[in-house]
Amino acid sequence: MATIEECRAALEKLSDTMRSTEGDVAAAASMDRSVSCRITDLDVTFVGRMTGGRIVVHDTLQGPPKEKAQIRLTMSGDDLVSLVDGELNFARAWGSGRVKLEAGLRDLLQLRKLL
Template sequence: MATIDQCIKSLEGILGDLARNPAAAGLDRSLSCRLPDLRQVVLGRLSSGAVRDLHVVPDEPGVPKADIRLTMSSDDLVALTEGDLQFASAWATGRVKLEAGLRDLLRLRKLL
């Protein structure tokens, strides 16, 4: 099981690359990544070409609902960053769950 520090570093890498993509211009959305195996949720914001305000909260009722929501194991998050796991196959097999509004999903499809 990966540590929360490894997960934050991985998220900064993945989401930073996504935020810097020209297709993400003007994107300003809250995001969350739920890590059930760590019982933690990483919250943050994608805006102005960067990932901002990443912070960790316990995975319990009352966690704010983000515009873009990811759920995966800590090991899968690290594997995505290291290139050992492809997002499309992880999503198709249920290892990664992505929830967002239709407009955000269409935009994210171009970015992923």
């Protein structure tokens, strides 16, 4: 089972990857939205903001967040690490229910460029 530190490191790696994108993917990564990533097996939620082509984590909360972020991810810690390392395909994980992504329709259309 991935630790909180490993999950935070995976989010940092994802943020670094997003920052180095180009074209349509860079435009999608440059959205300015609140973000939460709920790690179900650790019962923690990373909350922050997607801005300037990065994900900036502001806080780690025990349990679910009190406020609903504009972009919400839910998964296990191992799945987060595997996704970021390229070992788990996002579309398959999302389709099977291992990963949950919630956002407004416009945001979902933009985010698909990142996936």
